[in-house]
Amino acid sequence: xxxxxxxxxxxxxxxxxxxxxxxxxxxxxxxxxxxxxxxxxxxxxxxxxxxxxxxxxxxxxxxxxxxxxxxxxxxxxxxxxxxxxxxxxxxxxxxxxxxxxxxxxxxxxxxxxxxxxxxxxxxxxxxxxxxxxxxxxxxxxxxxxxxxxxxxxxxxx
Amino acid sequence: xxxxxxxxxxxxxxxxxxxxxxxxxxxxxxxxxxxxxxxxxxxxxxxxxxxxxxxxxxxxxxxxxxxxxxxxxxxxxxxxxxxxxxxxxxxxxxxxxxxxxxxxxxxxxxxxxxxxxxxxxxxxxxxxxxxxxxxxxxxxxxxxxxxxxxxxxxxxxxx
Numbered sequence: 673x674x675x676x677x678x679x680x681x682x683x684x685x686x687x688x689x690x691x692x693x694x695x696x697x698x699x700x701x702x703x704x705x706x707x708x709x710x711x712x713x714x715x716x717x718x719x720x721x722x723x724x725x726x727x728x729x730x731x732x733x734x735x736x737x738x739x740x741x742x743x744x745x746x747x748x749x750x751x752x753x754x755x756x757x758x759x760x761x762x763x764x765x766x767x768x769x770x771x772x773x774x775x776x777x778x779x780x781x782x783x784x785x786x787x788x789x790x791x792x793x794x795x796x797x798x799x800x801x802x803x804x805x806x807x808x809x810x811x812x813x814x815x816x817x818x819x820x821x822x823x824x825x826x827x828x829x
Numbered sequence: 830x831x832x833x834x835x836x837x838x839x840x841x842x843x844x845x846x847x848x849x850x851x852x853x854x855x856x857x858x859x860x861x862x863x864x865x866x867x868x869x870x871x872x873x874x875x876x877x878x879x880x881x882x883x884x885x886x887x888x889x890x891x892x893x894x895x896x897x898x899x900x901x902x903x904x905x906x907x908x909x910x911x912x913x914x915x916x917x918x919x920x921x922x923x924x925x926x927x928x929x930x931x932x933x934x935x936x937x938x939x940x941x942x943x944x945x946x947x948x949x950x951x952x953x954x955x956x957x958x959x960x961x962x963x964x965x966x967x968x969x970x971x972x973x974x975x976x977x978x979x980x981x982x983x984x985x986x987x988x
Contacts, residue, residue, distance in 0.1 A: 748879040751880055
């Protein structure tokens, strides 16, 4: 199975969700700013990389976890991916796409804009982390739900 | 390999390019009647944006598709290339051609009249002018793609 966490630019919310999924971030407490900052791809993906899926790791069920950015055209990009896989004869049933952007608040959006778009990393990055920490419980719930669906999917096959 | 022609709406510039690629239209001048009868021409609805539509196989058995990608052609291209790699497809499985650069004032106005105002007859005439303006460039691009070394060499191996 493959799970793709997606957000706007694969730099913040998808990284955090995938990292919680893989145990790179704690599930029983709030992580420190440093822990978030050290995550692979966190606040690092460039605009010219949006769309490219990045491998994050393999979870305890041997599922491959990826992140990808889809800007504001998530519906369109997802449709193109599914359509491409269908035309390539690939079974989509072992693929999960998880929207991580829905838990992004204004602070993370603004921070992401300042850091990624304006290049003001020193100003934007702490703001993105603050926003992520405020919504951390929602990210935990999202990953919990995803893992539940993952298990259900694995039991079916 | 899949050759995917993409434009904002998917069924105008992309449909013309795919038809050129497949030899449905050739070097002869494009007429209004020919244009209207191209496969999928003007037939992709807004809700089908993102869906790859199969048009046919070219002379070397490569699938030719069109897609309405709005302004996200580059993102979709990267996503499809990434997924192709993840699923172990051969290199250069995706040849994605974004034709939005060939949009012009006439195409934009024509499509606006057809899609937004429902003025199909007038819109088609203006759209046709726009497509004719870009036709030579599209033809040149399609010719280039068909003769590109990677595309050509891969196909020669299969022949």
